[in-house]
Every structure is written in C-alpha cells, then in structure tokens.
Amino acid sequence: MNAMRAITVIPGKQDSVALTDMPEPPEEDGPVLVRTRAIGICGTDLEIINGEYGTAPPGQERLIVGHESLGRVAEAAPDTGFKAGDLVVGIVRRRDPVPCPACAAGHWDMCINDRYTERGIKGRHGYASERYRIHPEHLVAVDPALGVLGVLLEPATVVAKAWDHIEKIGRRAAWAPEAVLITGAGPIGLLAALLAVQRGHQTYVLDLVTEGRKPEMVRRLGATYVHSGDLTEAAAEADIVIECTGFIQLLLDAKSRHPRYRIICLTGVSAVGTESVIDPGLLNRNMVLRNSVLFGSVNANREHYELAAKALAQADPRWLADLITRQVPLDQWPDAYARRPDDIKTVLGFPDVSP
Structure with missing residues (x-):
C-alpha cells in the first residue's frame, strides 16, 4: 500500500x-x-x-x-x-x-x-x-454496541466539557439547578440536551423551526421544544443556559425573574463582524447582581472523551x-x-x- x-x-x-x-x-x-x-x-x-x-x-x-x-x-x-x-x-x-x-x-x-x-x-x-x-x-x-454511532463521540465531547465546567463553576456555592435552556437543535444542541436530561434537569431546547425532525427529537428525550419567539419565557426559567448557535443577542437581552444565579456557556461561534446591540449596563447588572457567569467552551481533553463515551453508552x-x-x-x-x-x-x- x-x-x-x-x-x-x-x-x-x-x-x-x-x-x-x-x-x-x-x-x-x-x-x-x-x-x-x-x-x-x-x-x-x-x-x-x-x-x-x-x-x-x-x-x-x-x-x-x-x-x-x-x-x-x-x-x-x-x-x-x-x-x-x-x-x-x-x-x-x-x-x-x-x-x-x-x-x-x-x-x-x-x-x-x-x-x-x-x-x-x-x-x-x-x-x-x-x-x-x-x-x-x-x-x-468505543463501546462496540454503538457501531457507527460512535462517530458521534467527538461532538459529544464538546458538550461533555461544557457540562464538566458548568458543574465545576456551580460548586463554588450551594447550588440546586432545576431548568436548563439549550439554544439550537443541531447535533451539539441535541447532545447538550441529552446530557441535561441524563442529569435529571427540566430541559428546554430552542430553535427556529416549528415542525419536523428537530422538535420531535427534543420531545423524544422528554425535553420541551421552544420556538424562538418564546425565548423570553424559557430563558426566565433557566438556571443554566448552553448556547449552541453563535447568536447570543437574545440571551444577553433576556431578563431572568429568578433571584438564583445562572451559568451561561457559549459553545457556538459567531461570524466575525456580526452586528448586535448589547446594553452593557444590563449585561453588567445581570452578571454582577445575580452572581452569574458567562463563559466560552471549545474542544475537549481526554477526560471529556471518556465522559462522552459513557453518556453515549447510556443513551x-x-x-x-x-x-x-x-x-x-x-x-x-x-x-x-x-x-x-x-x-x-x-x-x-x-x-x-x-x-
């Protein structure tokens, strides 16, 4: 050869x-x-x-x-x-x-x-x-039982890392998260929702489409599908947000009614030059007065590959x-x-x- x-x-x-x-x-x-x-x-x-x-x-x-x-x-x-x-x-x-x-x-x-x-x-x-x-x-x-589904491991590591860091941040204080919002119902968003459901969280997944495969995949997980027009209500209920689209404008503008702090993880990458209007004062108040955290996450190390392999084997x-x-x-x-x-x-x- x-x-x-x-x-x-x-x-x-x-x-x-x-x-x-x-x-x-x-x-x-x-x-x-x-x-x-x-x-x-x-x-x-x-x-x-x-x-x-x-x-x-x-x-x-x-x-x-x-x-x-x-x-x-x-x-x-x-x-x-x-x-x-x-x-x-x-x-x-x-x-x-x-x-x-x-x-x-x-x-x-x-x-x-x-x-x-x-x-x-x-x-x-x-x-x-x-x-x-x-x-x-x-x-x-990879678990041999997965067969070709093992090809999903690398994208699953992205969200395994996101969840690993979210939980490490959460342990800085007493923490009892209930609701999770995932923005985007592509492969990363759906895998993020899978790991949320596996953790027992009430899970919402937001996307632009109103029907078809993506909403059905969300419902089969036992999660709630949310159309983009209903983002404000879903965001208000979320203790954890995992952003998987690269469009963060709506998240930064959303106001939470809850006094508990929230953690927002950005996994999507925005295009260079993307225009948005952000109120820095509102962002500051939401972050500081609620002890909130906004962080980015990309790639994964070996530990995250092993965590993702376990998650897929349990799915x-x-x-x-x-x-x-x-x-x-x-x-x-x-x-x-x-x-x-x-x-x-x-x-x-x-x-x-x-x-």
Whole structure:
C-alpha cells in the first residue's frame, strides 16, 4: 500500500476540496494503525473547505480534513492497550511543544499560548483518509454496541466539557439547578440536551423551526421544544443556559425573574463582524447582581472523551441513530459536504475492511 484515498483541501483556497491520493501515514505518527469507518461533517469542516481557515502540516500544501472520526484498529503494538478489531475514535487536539501549564497537565483544550495542533484543522492531518496512525494516548475505545454511532463521540465531547465546567463553576456555592435552556437543535444542541436530561434537569431546547425532525427529537428525550419567539419565557426559567448557535443577542437581552444565579456557556461561534446591540449596563447588572457567569467552551481533553463515551453508552441507541440524517459513501463524497435543510448530522462512510 503506497497511497490511500483522502479528502483534502488547500487551506485558504476555496473550491480546492478533492478526493486525492495521499502517502501512507508515516510510522512516526504512532504505533496504532487505524482503518477509518466514518467521518462526521460539521460546520468547521465546511468553513475550512470554504477557505476561511485551516493550516496544513509544515512543508505540505494540502490538509487532510475530518476531525469527527470513527475507525477500527488494523494493527497495534502489544503494549498499546489496543488490538486489531477495536472500535476507536481519535482525539483532535495535541498539546503545544513547550508545553504551557495547561497542556503539561493534560488540559490541552485550555492551551494558553495557541501553539497546539488539531487533526484536520490546524497543522496536522485529519481523519478523513482510508488509514491513519496514532499514539495510544490520543485514541479512545468505543463501546462496540454503538457501531457507527460512535462517530458521534467527538461532538459529544464538546458538550461533555461544557457540562464538566458548568458543574465545576456551580460548586463554588450551594447550588440546586432545576431548568436548563439549550439554544439550537443541531447535533451539539441535541447532545447538550441529552446530557441535561441524563442529569435529571427540566430541559428546554430552542430553535427556529416549528415542525419536523428537530422538535420531535427534543420531545423524544422528554425535553420541551421552544420556538424562538418564546425565548423570553424559557430563558426566565433557566438556571443554566448552553448556547449552541453563535447568536447570543437574545440571551444577553433576556431578563431572568429568578433571584438564583445562572451559568451561561457559549459553545457556538459567531461570524466575525456580526452586528448586535448589547446594553452593557444590563449585561453588567445581570452578571454582577445575580452572581452569574458567562463563559466560552471549545474542544475537549481526554477526560471529556471518556465522559462522552459513557453518556453515549447510556443513551437510547434509536435516538442516537436518528441524529444521523444522512450516511454518504466515500465515492459520493461531494454530497456529504452539501448541506440540506433537514440535516442534523451527515456522516461520510468509508469501506469497512476487516483488519
């Protein structure tokens, strides 16, 4: 095997995405060889393909994309803890070479000097190739019962981290949260709602649509679907808010009637130059007088991957399966990167070749 197929781009160049032949992953990438089963497609991938950002590995023109992965171990050295046939997911971020204090402690998701790399995003090839090599510390085992649903692990780590930090902040004082508001019923929002329901919280999920798959997915969780026009009432009842759209104007304007403090976690990323009108005095009063917290969260470390794996293993597999609205074979790869109105999560499938 001298070459393999991979989805690649020239970072910063629009319309450069292609299914190309790439060299076999080098031995120095790690002692575990993984055959890719599936790649989840998210907004980050589409932005990289659109030329908005992304960085190829040093000295290379093209970047293999794909950071939401699912694979099967083909070869593994005896001391790696993995064996042929294991279902696995690769961690996205790598610590910086210095490392900073956070990276040195294994909290590479909190890197403070921005010298980290990310597979499929920044300075390191991603997982959208037929094979990749990896070091075992960057590989997470997936419950075999999940099958292709294991591709949801990486997006689930985003909300596992959000919940981890929310609960750590909450423990600064006596805390008894009841209601949670999730804004956005895309894959991140729905997974955030799943983890809220698993914690026993009264959960509201807000989105723009009035019917279809998203409201039904929310109701099947036992949560309450809220149309955007009813945000004020839902926000007034929420002790915790997880924002998954990047549009925070309504949240910042919303007034809570409750004296208890609230925690707002932002996971969505707003476009640069997005215009909004924010009353800094109102924001200040809501934050200070209610002991509230507004914080951002992105990426995840190994602990969050393990927390997410447990959450998926405990979830209804039929509900998880309905998060995946399309599975596109590799030979039809352009269709995977074309968004459709009813999409929640699109998955690009690779041939399942036994190790």
